[in-house]
Amino acid sequence: MKEIRSMTLQELTHDLVEEGEKQFRAKQIFAWLHARQAKSFDEMSDLSLALREKLKETYELVTLEQIQVLVSALDGTRKYLFRLPDGHLIESVFMKYRHGNSVCVSSQAGCRMGCRFCASTLDGLARNLLPSEILEQVYQIVRDTGEKISNVVIMGSGEPMDNYENVLRFIRLLTDEKGYHMSQRNITLSTCGIVPGIRRLSEEGLPVTLALSLHAVSDEERRQLMPVARKYPLQEVLAACDAYFEKTGRRVSFEYSLVKGVNDSGEHARRLAVLLKGKNCHVNLIPVNPIKERLFQSTSRAEAANFQLTLEKYGINATIRREMGRDIQGACGQLRRDYAGASLSL
Numbered sequence: 019m020k021e022i023r024s025m026t027l028q029e030l031t032h033d034l035v036e037e038g039e040k041q042f043r044a045k046q047i048f049a050w051l052h053a054r055q056a057k058s059f060d061e062m063s064d065l066s067l068a069l070r071e072k073l074k075e076t077y078e079l080v081t082l083e084q085i086q087v088l089v090s091a092l093d094g095t096r097k098y099l100f101r102l103p104d105g106h107l108i109e110s111v112f113m114k115y116r117h118g119n120s121v122c123v124s125s126q127a128g129c130r131m132g133c134r135f136c137a138s139t140l141d142g143l144a145r146n147l148l149p150s151e152i153l154e155q156v157y158q159i160v161r162d163t164g165e166k167i168s169n170v171v172i173m174g175s176g177e178p179m180d181n182y183e184n185v186l187r188f189i190r191l192l193t194d195e196k197g198y199h200m201s202q203r204n205i206t207l208s209t210c211g212i213v214p215g216i217r218r219l220s221e222e223g224l225p226v227t228l229a230l231s232l233h234a235v236s237d238e239e240r241r242q243l244m245p246v247a248r249k250y251p252l253q254e255v256l257a258a259c260d261a262y263f264e265k266t267g268r269r270v271s272f273e274y275s276l277v278k279g280v281n282d283s284g285e286h287a288r289r290l291a292v293l294l295k296g297k298n299c300h301v302n303l304i305p306v307n308p309i310k311e312r313l314f315q316s317t318s319r320a321e322a323a324n325f326q327l328t329l330e331k332y333g334i335n336a337t338i339r340r341e342m343g344r345d346i347q348g349a350c351g352q353l354r355r356d357y358a359g360a361s362l363s364l
């Protein structure tokens with residue numbers, strides 16, 4: 019069965035017209051699916067019963083089941099655990115900022131990149147998410163909170179460049195003017211540095227922000243933290259980021275997780291500044307979120323501030339990521355693991 023929430027308006031129109039329906043029906047259905055985040059065909063009250071029945075027989079409509087939500091009493095951050103139609107679990111996060119509400123979505127169930135400090139990758143990749151399954155994370159949160167979401171960061175579990183087609187389709191659907199119509203400029207895609215993916219994205223004509231997970235200042239050190247660095251050396255990754263900026267005019271964000279005693283010395287800060295010298299970029303410092311399966315420790319707040327100061331002295335724009343939902347913490351991928359672990363031991 020075709021899966022309707024992953025279809026573009028054009029595809030849906032083509033199908034329905036072929037079935038003998040009027041063209042405007044496709045627009046109506048598309049609006050129900052994306053502008054109004056319908057959970058079922060029965061909600062589509064301006065369609066005839068007969069058409070609703072026909073849609074049910076023809077199409078699968080993907081929705082997510084909300085398993086758990088943890089709400090921060092400090093800042094309203096909400097961490098969601100969702101179940102996919104085939105039983106896999108994924109996480110998404112809702113955050114409130116002064117500039118608007120933001121949702122962090124997962125692009126895969128699990129991940130095969132193997133970054134040493136990350137919980138999402140510990141059990142490897144389960145599967146890619148469908149465009150509808152990525153969209154539904156946003157839509158379910160819209161339904162649950164009744165709030166408007168102005169920003170999406172593709173920074174949850176998974177490597178978006180490893181699920182390129184579906185992620186691109188997700189971006190196009192979410193920003194469709196007949197759908198939820200989020201601004202493309204308010205979408206950030208974070209990658210561990212898959213060079214062909216970055217190059218391809220720069221050709222799409224999409225003004226989305228690219229975030230690059232850097233985390234180290236030399237290939238040798240990067241390879242220790244991120245196996246993907248064995249395939250794509252820093253020089254190639256940074257050249258692809260430069261090309262991204264040239265093609266799109268969008269300033270690239272570099273993410274740098276600070277790990278105590280590993281990549282957080284003053285010398286590291288200076289070398290990072292040299293590496294990024296002259297680039298129109300922004301550095302996001304993230305004190306690492308320790309996961310229980312690994313021994314990494316977080317850099318202290320004071321040391322992170324020093325690191326930031328050094329970068330700024332060298333003219334590099336840097337911020338320390340504000341910790342959201344400190345009281346409901348658990349690094350990315352932990353909620354899913356804890357829940358899956360608990361169910362297994364029942």
Ligand code: SAH
Nearest residue numbers: 136173176177208209210231273306307349
């Ligand atoms: N695969 C993509 C997007 C998902 S991870 C990527 O690698 O960019 C989003 C960001 O969180 C990445 O920068 C990742 O390196 C970082 N991250 C993962 N686990 C973390 C942890 N325990 N503490 C701090 N940052 C972490």
